[in-house]
Amino acid sequence: MMAYKGLAALLAASVLMACSPAGESGGGDSAATDTATATGPEATVFTVLVGGTPIGALEIAPGEDGYTVDYEYRNNGRGPTLAERVTLDANGLPQSWTVEGASTFGNPVAESYEFIDGEARWTDNTGENSAPLSEDAFYVPENASPYWLAIAARALMAEEDGVLPAIPGGELRLSEMDALDVTGEGGDRTVTSYSIAGTGLNPVYFLMHGENFFGVISPGFALIEQGYEGEDERLRGLAAEYGARRFEEIQTRVVRDYEAPVRIRNVRIFDSRNETLGEPASVLVQDNRIISIDAADAGGEGEVVIEGNGGTLVPGLFDMHGHMGETAAFLNIAAGVTSVRDMGNNNDVLDGLVENIRSGRVAGPRVFRSGFIEGRSPFSSNNGILVETEAEAVAAVETYAARGDMHQVKIYNSMNPDWIPAVVEAARANGLRVTGHVPAFTNADAMIAAGYDEMTHINQIMLGWVLEEGEDTRSLLRLTALRRLPALDLDSAPVQATLDALVENGVAVDPTFAIHEALLLSRNGEISPGVTDYIDHMPVSNQRSARSAWADIATPEDDVNYRGAYDQITAMLTMMHERGIFLVPGTDLGGSFSLHRELELYQSIGMSPAEILGWASWGMADYLGAGDELGTIEEGKIADFFLVPGDPTADFKEIKTISLVVADGRVYFPSEIYPEFGIRPFTEVPAVIEPQ
Numbered sequence: 191m192m193a194y195k196g197l198a199a200l201l202a203a204s205v206l207m208a209c210s211p212a213g214e215s216g217g218g219d220s221a222a223t224d225t226a227t228a229t230g231p232e233a234t235v236f237t238v239l240v241g242g243t244p245i246g247a248l249e250i251a252p253g254e255d256g257y258t259v260d261y262e263y264r265n266n267g268r269g270p271t272l273a274e275r276v277t278l279d280a281n282g283l284p285q286s287w288t289v290e291g292a293s294t295f296g297n298p299v300a301e302s303y304e305f306i307d308g309e310a311r312w313t314d315n316t317g318e319n320s321a322p323l324s325e326d327a328f329y330v331p332e333n334a335s336p337y338w339l340a341i342a343a344r345a346l347m348a349e350e351d352g353v354l355p356a357i358p359g360g361e362l363r364l365s366e367m368d369a370l371d372v373t374g375e376g377g378d379r380t381v382t383s384y385s386i387a388g389t390g391l392n393p394v395y396f397l398m399h400g401e402n403f404f405g406v407i408s409p410g411f412a413l414i415e416q417g418y419e420g421e422d423e424r425l426r427g428l429a430a431e432y433g434a435r436r437f438e439e440i441q442t443r444v445v446r447d448y449e450a451p452v453r454i455r456n457v458r459i460f461d462s463r464n465e466t467l468g469e470p471a472s473v474l475v476q477d478n479r480i481i482s483i484d485a486a487d488a489g490g491e492g493e494v495v496i497e498g499n500g501g502t503l504v505p506g507l508f509d510m511h512g513h514m515g516e517t518a519a520f521l522n523i524a525a526g527v528t529s530v531r532d533m534g535n536n537n538d539v540l541d542g543l544v545e546n547i548r549s550g551r552v553a554g555p556r557v558f559r560s561g562f563i564e565g566r567s568p569f570s571s572n573n574g575i576l577v578e579t580e581a582e583a584v585a586a587v588e589t590y591a592a593r594g595d596m597h598q599v600k601i602y603n604s605m606n607p608d609w610i611p612a613v614v615e616a617a618r619a620n621g622l623r624v625t626g627h628v629p630a631f632t633n634a635d636a637m638i639a640a641g642y643d644e645m646t647h648i649n650q651i652m653l654g655w656v657l658e659e660g661e662d663t664r665s666l667l668r669l670t671a672l673r674r675l676p677a678l679d680l681d682s683a684p685v686q687a688t689l690d691a692l693v694e695n696g697v698a699v700d701p702t703f704a705i706h707e708a709l710l711l712s713r714n715g716e717i718s719p720g721v722t723d724y725i726d727h728m729p730v731s732n733q734r735s736a737r738s739a740w741a742d743i744a745t746p747e748d749d750v751n752y753r754g755a756y757d758q759i760t761a762m763l764t765m766m767h768e769r770g771i772f773l774v775p776g777t778d779l780g781g782s783f784s785l786h787r788e789l790e791l792y793q794s795i796g797m798s799p800a801e802i803l804g805w806a807s808w809g810m811a812d813y814l815g816a817g818d819e820l821g822t823i824e825e826g827k828i829a830d831f832f833l834v835p836g837d838p839t840a841d842f843k844e845i846k847t848i849s850l851v852v853a854d855g856r857v858y859f860p861s862e863i864y865p866e867f868g869i870r871p872f873t874e875v876p877a878v879i880e881p882q
Contacts, residue, residue, distance in 0.1 A: 232402040235416040238263040243572040261335035266571035267665040296742040315714040315738040327355040339396045340403035359730035360389035375417030390731040391867045409539045437552040446857035451476040456486045457498035462808035465800040475829040478855030497877040506830035508810035511776020519554030521782040524860040526832030528853045530555045534562030561590030565604035569664035580609040584616045591620035601626030614641035648701040676754030698772040704788040710756040720787045729868035764795040799842040829855045849873040
């Protein structure tokens with residue numbers, strides 16, 4: 191369906207942190223801003239790349255008083271289309287800014303900002319707002335192209351400390367990083383890398399040539415001046431290293447890697463096999479193993495003692511649908527998600543992240559990997575291995591099998607359905623499972639018959655009952671066609687035949703329930719229902735995003751149909767659960783808080799809190815063949831668990847307040863992690879008694 195990958199994370203930062211400076215110097219008169227510097231005129235065309243593949247462009251047209259900007263890309267059949275106009279005053283500060291177009295998932299964008307008589311006024315997807323300004327400040331648009339970085343950088347460079355307040359909250363901080371030599375059609379250049387941070391979870395890394403914009407970089411995504419695309423791989427690697435350094439520094443501040451044995455005292459252990467809560471006990475951990483489970487008040491000389499205060503100790507959770515990046519890795523640990531099944535990624539980028547997690551350089555969950563295979567087309571998702579023939583698809587399976595670290599292969603939208611039987615045969619021969627989307631121009635029934643072990647995303651199954659022959663799901667249609675679900679009779683013969691086939695063939699389903707809630711129930715100006723319990727703890731950019739729709743809800747009829755589609759999905763999952771179809775909890779939203787919501791939603795299909803906790807820990811460890819080491823809190827097993835002050839088996843919302851996490855034997859207190867990302871903590875740090 192849709193993945194919260196490194197690309198999405200970067201774009202969230204770019205779009206949500208997009209900003210225009212405003213202050214008392216932003217008067218009513220505008221003057222032309224000279225875009226030429228000692229480095230020559232600024233480039234006007236930039237290429238958008240994912241994994242080295244061009245997918246779109248940014249075009250800049252300088253004017254007498256500012257810029258006109260056009261920004262568009264398409265990856266995986268979707269992407270933003272934005273047209274901007276920004277006017278600047280004599281000091282280079284924006285006087286006005288308009289953004290029109292559509293967001294990645296189709297929500298219309300009609301944003302405007304202006305500074306008049308000491309007051310900033312803006313309209314975005316959350317509504318109309320204003321704020322009086324007594325000092326220079328950056329307004330943070332809800333949507334903007336990455337060119338905001340150039341405008342912001344020039345304004346921040348003029349500040350002695352490189353800092354300006356942000357509107358509607360937070361601040362923007364500019365940091366200079368490295369000087370880099372680059373080569374391209376425009377000749378050899380020396381560019382400087384910078385970061386801007388302050389209103390979101392992470393910095394955005396970008397490049398300037400003097401005062402001219404050169405590009406934006408992240409491990410999987412880059413926007414680079416046209417003619418310098420050959421620098422893409424090196425620059426993305428540099429961004430990965432910047433991120434690793436940042437997270438390594440955070441790790442040194444927050445990990446409690448005690449040399450002595452660690453005892454968590456006076457806790458009730460959740461038995462994830464039997465879905466019951468035990469009597470008070472204590473758990474002793476040494477290195478990365480659970481050494482013993484003893485009386486609640488037990489203790490020995492030389493131990494570090496952490497007071498559990500009668501809370502609940504729960505085995506580490508599994509997010510079974512992730513696309514791992516560094517931020518997701520760290521925040522998953524803080525949320526008690528100690529294992530993630532990655533469902534497709536840039537393989538080289540993920541290799542580096544996995545190694546950093548294993549070495550302890552950065553915090554992150556244990557990663558179970560899926561080999562992503564996609565057909566090459568104008569709609570391709572540019573990750574994993576792209577193939578153009580059946581032989582190449584089979585070779586991709588064999589390439590993944592030869593690595594020795596893959597759980598399964600995952601099929602994606604642009605694969606030719608005729609190739610799937612050969613892919614399944616190759617996977618079986620190499621001991622790999624097969625999961626994935628339903629490729630375009632086929633349906634779930636055909637993929638079940640071809641040998642899928644698991645179906646990914648509930649919409650991928652349900653679309654087969656409402657699409658017309660020949661409709662192309664490589665586009666946003668695979669999301670917007672969900673409006674047709676309210677008219678679907680779930681007791682009809684085609685629906686029941688698919689459910690019968692799932693049961694008879696033992697095919698599991700990875701519904702990604704929470705992402706469908708976000709898609710179908712989010713509305714402009716309203717807090718999305720999936721984030722209400724924690725959004726006020728998040729940075730300002732995340733809070734604004736939570737009040738924006740994903741889809742284009744253009745009419746009252748659309749509103750009714752999207753809500754009705756969510757009800758139909760809930761009813762379908764209830765039916766699947768009652769039929770005994772094995773469901774797999776995954777988010778496709780980065781895990782962390784989203785996994786808590788994903789799990790919480792399964793109460794609506796008849797699962798109890800204890801059943802959900804057991805399913806998301808022991809159930810998934812067993813499903814992945816890792817039950818001998820993970821999924822329960824038992825002597826001899828790997829120390830992966832977390833402490834909840836309350837009782838989540840009585841009230842599942844207690845799962846959202848975690849005070850301690852032990853991941854592969856390393857001790858973390860989430861309340862020490864969250865401030866590193868601009869998140870207000872949820873609990874106090876437990877009392878710790880170290881040996882004298």
